[in-house]
Amino acid sequence: MAGFVRTLRAAGMVADTGRFEAMLRALHTLDVRRGVDAYWAGRLTLCTGPEDIARFDAAFAAYFGGEIPRNAALGLQKTPSRVVGITALDTLDGETDAPTETQELATEASDTDLLRQADFATLTDEQREEVRRMLAQLAAVGPTRRSLRTEAAARGDVDPRRVLRAMLRRGGETVELPRKSKRDRPRRIVLLLDVSGSMEPYAEAYLRFAHTLSRRRPAVEVFTIGTRLTRITRAMSARDPDAALKAVAAAVPDWSGGTRLGELLQAFLDRWGQRGMARGAVVVIASDGWERGEVDLLADQMARLRRLARAVVWVNPHVGKEGFAPTAAGMSAALPHIDRLVSGHSVEAFAELAKLLSEDFLRAARLWPVPRSAA
Amino acid sequence: MSDGTLATQFANPEELARALDGVDYLADPGIATAAFLALRLGRPLFLEGEAGVGKTALAHALAKLSGTPLIRLQCYEGIDAAQALYDWDFPRQLLHLRAAEAAGGADAARLEGELYDRRFLLARPLLQAIETSPAVLLVDELDRADDEFEAFLLEVLSDFTISIPELGTIHTDTPPVVVVTSNRTREVHDALKRRCLYHWLDHPPYEREVEILRRRLPDVTEELADQVAYATGVLRELNLLKPPGIAESLDWTAALLALGARRLDVDAAARTLGAVLKYREDTDRVTTAGLAQLVR
DSSP: OHHHHHHHHHTTOOOOHHHHHHHHHHHHHSOTTOHHHHHHHHHHHHOOSHHHHHHHHHHHHHHHOOOOOTTTSOSSOOOOOSSTTHHHHHHHHSOOSSOOHHHHHHHHOOOHHHHHHSOGGGOOHHHHHHHHHHHHTOOOOOOEEEEEEEEEESSSEEOHHHHHHHHHHTTTOOOOOOEEEEEEEEOOEEEEEEOSGGGHHHHHHHHHHHHHHHHHSSSEEEEEESSSEEEOTTGGGOSSHHHHHHHHHHHOOOTTOOOOHHHHHHHHIIIIIIIIISTTOEEEEEOOOOOOSOHHHHHHHHHHHHHHSSEEEEEETTTTSTTOOSOSHHHHHHGGGOSEEEEOSSHHHHHHHHHHHTSOOOTTOOSSOOOGGGO | OOOOHHHHHOSSHHHHHHHHHHTTOOOOHHHHHHHHHHHHHTOOEEEEESTTSSHHHHHHHHHHHHTOOEEEEEOOTTOOHHHHTEEEOHHHHHHHHHHHHHHOOOOHHHHHHHHTSGGGEEEOHHHHHHHHOSOEEEEEOGGGSOHHHHHHHHHHHHHOEEEETTTEEEEOSSOOEEEEEEOOSSOOOHHHHHHSEEEEEOOOOHHHHHHHHHHHOTTOOHHHHHHHHHHHHHHHTSOOSSOOOHHHHHHHHHHHHHTTOSSOOHHHHHHHGGGTOOOHHHHHHHHHHOGGGGOO
16 A cells, blocks of 8 residues: 555655545545445545546556546546656756847846846846846735725724623723724735747746745735646745746646637636636736637637636736737737736836736726727 | 444445435445545545535435534635634623613623623534534535635634633534535645545536436426436536536426426427526527537
């Protein structure tokens, strides 16, 4: 059995001693000699989610050569393999193209202010290191919402518990009326980061921004979109940004592929968003809007997203650059359904974004004048 | 391991499955083993799966089977200890205070003791479950609650002891059977899952669905049950926003029966689509694809 648990761990499952013990107890309770019981004892105690079940089934079949009970297998898609992707991030770290004119210019100016404004795509290795540090230090406050919980406050509803206490202290006299009001809670932020080829120079910076945000405040969900949708929230919880990025590299199978924004947005909404993750959340999409798939689908899904979310913010590294117009097919299809369109090419732009996320979004206020007819 | 009746009543999962069958819950080997282990090991059962696949129904079936009350805690964003554990009945406390005052001369210390008496305590689901156990405690849609609430719940589910500062501790030696459900809108914390047995519920296969329809709706003919189960299966393959669960196929069948339809044809399907599809986009998609494909 211990060997089997090792196989499971190698397959990426959290089969810790507590769970292992639970499995042994379960086996003890059931009939150990029957393969079916061994299967269920393991699956019920060791798995923690549908992804685990697929892994468990594979490991079970491999280790015991045992058959998996009929109807037990899930209709879910297979877990993506965890091998590819690391090389892509390595290239991100280092060698970009030969130094361009802008790059040399930026090197001379060691001034932090200039670096704050420098486009991520034009940085030298040294500057890249500095920028990483700056990204890790961004303040991340984030939007809030009212919760049902209350706390003592100067104004608000009368707090019966404390009124009663006060009355007792004063022998039954109502002298003061302590009040309570609803507390502010962090509003959920969902980040959808495009890691396709055209976004390559920016992907690392977006991931680092996502990491800072995830570490500094609760309720942040992070996904990468490229040729497929990958949830990387868990990987983002690593304390060290480099460790987090490494975990992401291992989890994301589609670095630098094409983008099928519409399809992946649909996958996000079907699997997560509709059920609650996007509800009332601030959803940030980081992409240049180069859509390879159907543009109509993207427009439909953006409309759907906007009905669920509190606000939709689109971050495009090319916004604000000379000659930018939201003409990329995907971008213009999405435009009518976006609350804010902001740039995301430099540390300063990210600082702006962090500030924007701390606002309470009101639908009417838009940063970008959006022609309604564009739909 | 409690000495409650359910925990020792069944020798193996098959026996439990047969007993559940007796209260009209059709358990497949997976769910039967999960429930069996939860009873035997005294662990909460954590159920995940699409909405409407019968997560809550299992808790109801277990309660019915054991003849114990089902106590339900519905989770929502912002739920806190006061709404899950207990609260003081403020208006009644106030009346008592006034009455004591009118009677005259009660000293403050004694009055306070009287005010925080058990009769002024409002038991919310968790306290109720501990006080009335043996019982089945259903913690429904845990994924809607916040992280802090999960941590709090973990504590309660670990030792089934509740301490009330003004009153003392309340404890039970026969912990309730606990069923926790989640629709998976967010990841529930690992520490909580570690306390539980985990089971993922899928849509039932065709034969089981027919059987469930016939069992729950005695009026339904074999032909209609067969047709609805088939059509629901087709709908689940259509990539809809909300694929129908068992709950929807039951609603649909009930709607067809209410209209006096004896079989599912295109006309009957068109009139009752609202019972099974809950989004305009889904209705459009199915209508465009042709209702004929639902009928066999």
